[in-house]
Structures are given as C-alpha cells and as structure tokens.
Amino acid sequence: MSNIEKLDLSTPDFVNENIEKIAAFFPNCVTETAEGKKIDFDLLQQELSHDIVEGNRERYRLEWPGKREAIVTANLPTTKTLRPVREDSVDFDNTENLYIEGDNLEVLKLLQESYFGKIKMIYIDPPYNTGNDFVYKDNFAIDRETELFESGQIDEYNQRLVANPETSGRYHSDWLTMMYPRLKLARNLLSDNGVIFISIDDHEVHNLRKICDEVLGEENFVAQFPWRKRTAKSDVPFGVSQDYEWVLSYARKEFIAALEGGTRKYYESPDLPNRPWRIHDLTTQRSASERPNSDFTIINPKNGEKYPANPLRTWAMTEDTFPKYYAENKIVFPGDYDFLYISKPVFRYFKDDDEAKAGDLFGFIPVSTNFPAEIGMSQDGTKDFGELFKDKLFSFPKPVELIKYILKASTNFDKDSIILDFFSGSATTAHAVMQLNAEDGGKRKYIMVQLPELTDEKSEAYKAGYKNICEIGKERIRRAANKIKEEKRRKAEKEGMFANGEDTQDYGFRVYRLDSSNMKDVYYRPQDYKQETLAMFADNIKPDRTADDLLTQVMLDWGLPLSYKIDRTNINGKQVFRVAQDSLLACFDTGIDEAFIKAIAKEKPLRVVFRDSGFADDTAKINVRQLLQQLSPETEMKVI
Template sequence: MPDRLDMQSPDLVKDNIEKLAALFPNCLTEGPDGKAIDFDLLRQELSHQVVEGTKERYRLEWPGKKEAIVTANIPTTKTLRPVREDSVDFDTTENLYIEGDNLEVLKLLQESYLGKIKMIYIDPPYNTGNDFVYKDNFSKDSEEELLDSGQKDEYNQRLVPNPESSGRYHSDWLSMMYPRLKLARNLLTDDGVIFISIDDNEGHNLRKVCEDIFGISNFQTEIIWQKRYTRSNNTVDFTTVVESIVVFSKSENFIVNLLSRTQDADDRYTNPDNDPRGPWKGASFLNPATPAQRPNLCYPIQNPFTKKITNPTTNAWRRRKEEYERLLEENKLYWGKDKMSEIPSIKMFLSEARGLTPTNFWDHIYAGNTDNGTKELEGLFQKKLFDYPKPSLLIKRILEHSTENDCLVLDFFSGSATTAQAVLDLNAEDGGKRKYILVQVPEKTNENSEAYKYGYKNICEIGKERIRRAAKKIKEEKLAKAQQDGLFADYQDTQDYGFRVYRLDSSNMQDVYYSPKELQQGTLDLFADHIKPDRTADDLLAQVMLDWGLPLSLKIEQEQVSGKQVFKVAGNSLVACFDKGIDESFAKEIAEHKPMRIVFKDASFRNDTAKENVKQLLKQLSPETEMKVI
C-alpha cells in the first residue's frame, strides 16, 4: 500500500523548525505539539551577551550554561606559532601536534577545518575530584586571570582542580565541556562522528549535553569498554571494570563501518533445500509489533504447498504485501522441511550477506585494556611515564568503525598521544593515509614523578616523544618484514611519519588599541611595523593560513625570488613574502607563478604609493591573484 498523500498545503512552521534545528540543534526542544524551538537559546546563539530567560522546558540546565554558550561564541585573537625544532618533516607532513588550551585552539581551527574532520576521539577529565578542569574566564585580563587560577606560568595555563566538595562540582565540568563540544561539532564532516570516553561520574551528564549540542536523533550508541578483566580488592563497594564511550554523529548521514565476516558467522548458513543459490539462513517473517500497531503489515498469506491461508493474529508481518509476493515468486520463502509451516522464514543468502555490525560491548580481547596501554607506553620509553593511558588498540577499533583510508582525525585531549600511534599503526596495516590533529595543554608533570625525573617537564613533551618513538618502531618493523618477505629490493615506504608542532600564543600583531590621550611621541614608533619584533616569517605564515582558512597541513616550500624569501603553500594556492623592499621588479617575477593568493607585510613597502603600484601590476600580469597585506 503506497503512503498516503498529506492532502494539505506544506507546514511552513514545521519546515522552518527543521531548518533551524539543522543549524542550531541545541535549540531544539519539546512543546505541547511536538518539536519546538527554544527562542531564548536561539537568541543566545545570536548574541555575544548573556540573554536571560525564565521559560521552563525539557532540557539540561546548570548554573553557568549561558556563560558557556557565550564562551564558545567569543572570538579569539591568539594564533599558532610553528615550532620547527620539535617537528618531524615539518614542510611535508600532514599531521599536526598543537600545544595549548584546546578551547582557544578549536576556535582557531574553525575556518581552516570547518566540516573537514571525519572522526573526533577525546578522553576528557572524568571529574573524579582529582582531575583538572579548565576555568574559562574571559572577563578578566590575562594577569588577573592567571593569579585567579593559581597557574601563572609561561604557558598561560588555566587548569584547576575540581573537588567534590565544590558547590559547582558538576556545573564547572559541564561549563568546561560545553563550548569545546559545540566548537568540535562544527569541525565534523556531514557524515562525521565523535567518540568520547567517560566514566560513571559524568557519563549521564555527558550524554545529555551531547543531546543538547548534536541533537537527540544523532545519538549512535554507548559502547561499554572492558578496561580491566580482574577484580580489585582495593574498593569497599563495586569493582569498576568498564568505562563508557559515548558516540554521537554530526547528522543521520553517518554510517558505521562493518566488521569482516568470520568463519563462525558463515557457518550459521546452511542449505537444507539444496537451493542453487547456495547457503542461507532463515529470518523470521513475524514483526515484533502487533496488528493494531502496524495495520499496513496485516494481510492473508497462503502456503503454496498446502494452500492453507493464515492471517496475522498476535503479530503483524515483517514485510509489506508487495514484498511478500516478490519473495514468494523468487522462491525466497521457506515453509519448513515438510513444507507444512503456516508462517514462512525469509531466506537470507550468504552470497548476499554484508559485513558484521559491531556490538556496543568491547571486551579486553577485542579492544585492549589499561594494562595493555601501560605496557605499550613502557615498551617505547623503557619506563613508566604516564598513568592509565588508553591502549592504541582501542583507538584503532574506533578508527576502523568510523574512518576511511584517507581522512582527518582529531583528538583535543590527546594526553600521551595514543591516538597518533593508533593512526600510524592502522595506516601501516592497511596502507591508509589517515591524518591526525592532536591538541594538548602543556600541563606540568609532577616534580616527584618518573616523567619529570627523566626530563619531561610537561605532558606535551611526553606526547611528542611518543610519536617519534612509535614512528621509528613501525618504520623498522615494516622494513624488517619487507626483508623477510624478500621484497627489500622494491621496497618503498611512503607512509607519513612526521608531524608539525604548533604552539598557542598571543597574536603576532602589535596591540594598537590605545586611546588618543595615551599616545605619546615615543610610542608612535611602535606603529611603523604592526608585527611584534620577536615574530618570525614562519609565525606570520601560520597566522595568514588560519586567517585565510587554509589547512595548516598543506605542503610548504621555500624559494628565493629576486633575492627575497618566498613561501609557497600547496603549489600556488598561497604565496607569502615578508621581506622588506617589495617593488615592481619583484611583482613582475612573482606574477609568473600565477599565485591564487599573495600576502606581504605592510611594512614591506617603502610607502603607500609603492604598495599600490605592486597591487596594480599584479592585477595586470596575474588578474586571478588576490593580494593582501598584514
């Protein structure tokens, strides 16, 4: 039976609600007539100020939620500065390691990586009282903020403990997570997905806040991961042997990757009637729903052998009448060994079987456990530097179920960089070209810890060294296997083992926001060049790429043109020169490269006339080139 026509004009209100829900899923709520828009939250999304509202509704609330929304929407003036000395294959690698507060970093990535991340995995603070959470306070100047947080150091950290005795124990954690998840959603591809590790302390709140941000309909599953397989006698109540991984997609377009079929699964297919199409297994023709619930699936069926007619009684049928008739004609219904059954089974042939769907319980055999993670890290460093790291096998399973061979992965609570090792391992196994972006605040290691004793003063130093060592190990193992297999003569390893390091810092530009009465003759010289004196050409290039919305992973080349240093990003996608003395002769030579975009420092020109002459010459010789100055 075809679906009925609505026989009415379109419901424009309903259509508008759906459109707004797609743009602002957190503003979708429930009203007396079904889906509705929370106008207070919508107003908040369109304002940089806190919007008050008192209307009761179904949603997760906590003290500070509106401030958290404002926090996500406030722009940042910070930038990312490249650290070549810590990087590996800086100019050619497509992997990124970013040191700094992940909220600020996520804001900086909004243009360059909008809708480009296929999978996000994070392992945020679990809020056990001993974990550190971010105290995001943008209403104070940086000096006051540092004093307030008790973290006045060279990294401008804002990490504070969150003990259970705090009156805002859950609220502070939610306020920390909300803006980060909100910004992360923007970065996901339309078929992208986020996996979040969590324990029982905030698991219930995490799911609700994700429903708020991603939409209830985009909840995929909650995976139960067996993090240990032995009981502990150190607890007085229950031994915790599992953790959760909450999974939300960006939209309904996410499709989970299936598992390869196993022999055990294939053995369930037989061929009792010697069907020439091969082995099959039966699927029930009965629907769990009752006839009253699914009247469109109720009709009489007839056994073609006994001619007996059967009507649905306690259950409706699983297929529509048209599908039943097609299955009957194609001999895809099985009426029992003696052909006397009143209700048939549907033949599902092995030759048409797809892969296996993953379950939401991952035991330690399938996805590793914390002991594996600890031994894995100790194997690389020959010492214990990190407590309870996730095993790379767990992240590999996530990658296998959610990514293709060539996509981008983000982890903005990267810890010991397990995600990077998992990406390297999986790429080595299947020849993939997955790229990663890791973000980690340079949280100081305890002065009494093994890590500090061996020279690792913060977590970022551990993470970067782990990637170097894991890459070296994988590279050596691949080479040894090629030699063992007799393939050494033709062996070429094209895997990307490198990573570019960037560090969050204040803007490269001078602070020129002085009122007229504060300007003195001595300060006017500051404005001869808008760039801070300690900033390099590499620093400027990174900020230009971010401002122009270009991925930081694009290939960078350097060459000399008319005696000046020129950066070429992704061929002729962007050309940058920050040397002084830019003139018409330089413009003529660089125009031959036909760059799509070109950028100079304002101070690179002798005067405004010289700048205008270069601009007009480029427009004449390379009309497609867009020129900007900083």
C-alpha cells in the first residue's frame, strides 16, 4: 500500500506542543502515562523556584471560577472547517478581504496556521457585561459524535449565546471565561509589530486590563484611551453620567521595544565605527503572485552567491531597489561577519535610526491618549449606519472615524497590512478600512468574524429581511463599498484623478461559513472501526461537500492564507485548482493516474493534494507517488 501522507485536517494540539516545549527545557519534569506524555507539575514548580515548594502559596494574579476551563478551551484542537459562500461574496476570485460567519473561538483556532504572526492590527468591540447582554457560553464537554454531527451554525449558536444577568453567581466569571481564550488565540495572530485595540465600558475595564496583562503581557500595555460616547445625561444613577468608554491598547514586544528606545540586540563592527546595528528579516509575507517584482534572485556582489526568493515569502524589496539598499550598507550577507550566523541575506537597521523614528519603523504615529473630537460619539456611529440604511437596524455601532483614527495611527506606515475584527457586529471596521484606503491609497485587507446571532422577530432588522447580524454586516459592506466608489468617481471627475479610468481599490470580500469537517468521523478515528467495517468507507468525504469546500480546508490545514488568488484550470480533462500560482495544485476528481501526474509535474508546484479515493487504483496510487518524486522532487504531495 502507499505511504502517502494524509493531511490531518484539524488545528494544532497546543497542549501537546506546550508539553514538548517544556520537555526541551525540563526533561525530568515529563512523565509517561497511559494517555501519553504528561507534565509532573510538582517537579516543574520546583524547577522554577529558588525555595522549596511545599504547597499552594498566595500570589498576585487574577483568579475566577472557570479560568482553568478557559485555558483548556483555548488549547483544544478543532476539526471544524470553513466553507466558501460564493453567492454572498463580492468578486470572490480576486478580492483579498474576508468575511467569516461563525463562533469566533472556533474561527480563531482555524486561522492559527494561515495567519500566525501576520495580523498588523486587531480591533474588537466585544459584548459589554452590562447584565442585559448575551455572552458566549462555550461548552466543549459534548461527546465527539455530537460535535461532528452539529453544523456549527444557527441551532448550535442559539444554545451558546446566553444571558448574563447581574443576579448570576458567575456574573464576572462567565464574561472573563468567554474573553480569555479568544484573547489568547488572537495574540498568536499578531505580527511582531502588531497592536490590538479593545473597546470596553466601566463594567469590566478593570478585569479586562488584568487578563490582557496576563495574556498579552503587562509590559506590552500601550495606553487606555478614553472615548466620549455621548454628552452628559441628567437622569442617571447617583447623579453621575457615564459619558465615556475606554479603548485598551496592547502591542507585541518588538513594537514596545522600538517605542521605548529598544531592548534589541545591537552589534558593533569595525567597518561601521560608533554606529551599532541590528538585523531584520529581509522577506515579506506576500507571495510571488502578489509581489511579482520582488520574486527575484539576490546575488552577493562580493562572491556571486545566489539567493532565490521563496515563492511564499518574497523579498521585501524589488530587484530595482536592491542596488540602492546595498549601496547604503543596509544588506548583510552570510559570511560578512564571523559572529553572525545567518543563512540568507538580511536587512541592517542602525540604532540611531531606530531611536530617531521608532514610530515610523513600526508603523505607529505618536498620538495623545485624548482622542480628537472629530472621531465622533455614538450618535455619529448611528449616523454613519443611517446613511447606508433607512431604518435603525443595529444599536450603537461605533463611528467610522473612531476606527479610522485607530487604523491610521497603527498602519500609516504599513498600508499593505491585514486588519482583524472578530466581534465584527455591523462591520464598522470593514467600512473604516475601505474608507481609509480610499483616502490614502492604501491596500489594507480586512478579516471580519461574526456570530450569526438571530435578530429579534419584532425588530426593524427582522422586518427588513435581515434574519441575523451577519446579513446586516455583509450588506453594510456592499453599500459602503458602493458609496465610497461613487464618491471617488465624483472626486475623480472634479480633480482629474484616475486619468486612465481605473479604480484599483479592492471593494470585494470572500464569505466563509463555519461548519463541521468535510470528512467523515472515520477519517479522524479509524481505530474505532473494525477492518471489515472500513470497507464501507471507500470515500472519507461527506457526500454534500464540494471541491471548493475541500480546497478551503486544505488551505487552512497547510497554512495558506484564504486571501490567496485561486484559479481554476483543466489539466488532462480534470479540474485543477491553482492557489497563488504554483503554491498549491489541488485536484479532487477521480481517476488520478500516471499520465495526469506527468502533466502536473511539468508545473513544478510546491504542493499537490488529491482525494485518497481519487486514484484509479492502489497500483496507480503507488506509481503516482514514485513518479512525482522523480519528475518534481521538490513537490510535497498529500491526500485527504
């Protein structure tokens, strides 16, 4: 039989990964049990203490009933997937923007590999804990059969959105348990110079600050911005009008290091006296299809050694600009310094430049903790929404100018960045991204995530035909895009812009919907089935799933961004998906044989994937693998 590797089609098991990391430092703290490797926490405590550890001690930290459950929840893998919804999308094949319907906890897990360290800015406006709002009730105690049976959509969500009244004995605890795992997963997605902004009111700002200190790092706290949401009211409790809400901001460590003058490692070398310098990755997160001018081979002028670009992470400069950077001493090659161990060219940044313009380097414009008046209040958010919809379909949306101000402050020097909002609501963030791109020519991309929470049957939204919040958010993006496009057209006519008649801004978005895995239960647990029973499962894939569905799950499992351009082509009579040129070729047709593989091998793809049941026969499966290794040895092949 063939030994072709299967894609596991589930998110990483963070518990096992963390055990391996601890084992690397403290092998004596790892023990074996019937369930596999475990950590001896008593020994680990002792390894991390100068004193003899005899039992529990008081310590400074935030505790609440459900905290351990929250940690476990964040670490649990998921086998769910995202399914494309082309009929709700706009310009699906070409856009780089994403709108994802589903529980943001599950979605954040699914995005871990494709967007790890790639998000420049996160903004969220989570449910406030006022006693009247609903919070997510995450329950992963259900058995696996039930989990795989559930669709992951409306019925399940109705059960997981529960009221959190002040009379509840876990009023604060339930809210913290909901927020903690989501922040933990979101932190992984932030880039080294990424920053997160969180809107919150007085009810939980103190607790949010504490869990952010723990999850994101107290040393990474940037500021607590006051935002004036309204003018003073007279009829309020205790005679004090709560006119302000807060926007908490935390940044990744490299971002903070730059702002504070740098705790980086700087080198001193005789060829550059009195000018310490540091190194930085010379590649970018863009693929060859996205940055064709950066897909070139760097040649070391001193010895002629060649360094071709990685098609998935091209150079952070073009072939034309390389000579300029080299002449300015900003490129360091392997072998330039005995004390520097690198395998490819890197950027050189000088300490005096870091200190002079840390904000410029890391994309953050210095701002005051007092927001300017022009960012608006709640009434302005309602007005923004009202300009697109006649009826009041959504309560208290944030003003576009508020989000735009935050965007500009954090991405003004990185206008090609990715923005994430996993409590998307009415999609104000997407609106703000498009508006700012229209104003400064940026190419920022957004990822919106929203639970399809049902609208009340008595509400204006329901009466207008919007059965859940996602329908409102998607329609807002469509209408905002049309409004921005029309405003640009009028301005172009007046000022002579777009002389060639083209507006290249991305107004589209791809819609994905959270669902159960495309694979039958036997795919994940073959050990639970007898050999004679396995014959019933000639195909591991659920019968209602399409090739588009399978491609999305493969991209997530292989860590490819969902924004990559997808083309369809026909090779030897079979439908083939081409993702980011040759990053991935996928074919889910049947009858895969040697002739087809010969045609595929000519493309020299980095990866190929087929259905396990798609080969003509077992002999063809073995021959295909061997033939591909001969004709295109760099190609990685897997099956589902």
